[in-house]
Amino acid sequence: MTDHSITPPPELVQQWIGDYYGCPVSGELSGVETAIAARAAQWGADQELEACCEWLCTGYADIASRLRTARRPKPPSLKEQAMRVLVENGTYLDGRMELDPADIETIRRALEALPND
Numbered sequence: 001m002t003d004h005s006i007t008p009p010p011e012l013v014q015q016w017i018g019d020y021y022g023c024p025v026s027g028e029l030s031g032v033e034t035a036i037a038a039r040a041a042q043w044g045a046d047q048e049l050e051a052c053c054e055w056l057c058t059g060y061a062d063i064a065s066r067l068r069t070a071r072r073p074k075p076p077s078l079k080e081q082a083m084r085v086l087v088e089n090g091t092y093l094d095g096r097m098e099l100d101p102a103d104i105e106t107i108r109r110a111l112e113a114l115p116n117d
Helices: 010-021 031-056 061-071 078-089 101-113
Strands: 091-093 096-098
Touching: 010 031, 031 061, 078 101
Parallel strands: none
Antiparallel strands: 091 096
């Protein structure tokens, strides 16, 4: 997935909280405040994307589809992740492939998702 982080900066979230309470807010944001701000920003971005795609569909359906795919790509499947690990991340030492623990976990999860036939 292309990372287009839309999480608002902490200063802006503090400003919004201050606007809500009617007084300035300072200090670190809580995890809940940050998470809600990020989800709200994502929801707003999703609404805007869908509105743009609807508008484009009036005569440019192919462009709308490509825009949606580019801005909200599907995450790679476990199989794709495991293949990427094997192709890109493996290093060979003494004829053996060495993988870091996170790569091994990705491959394990992909294998567990396969049927037992």
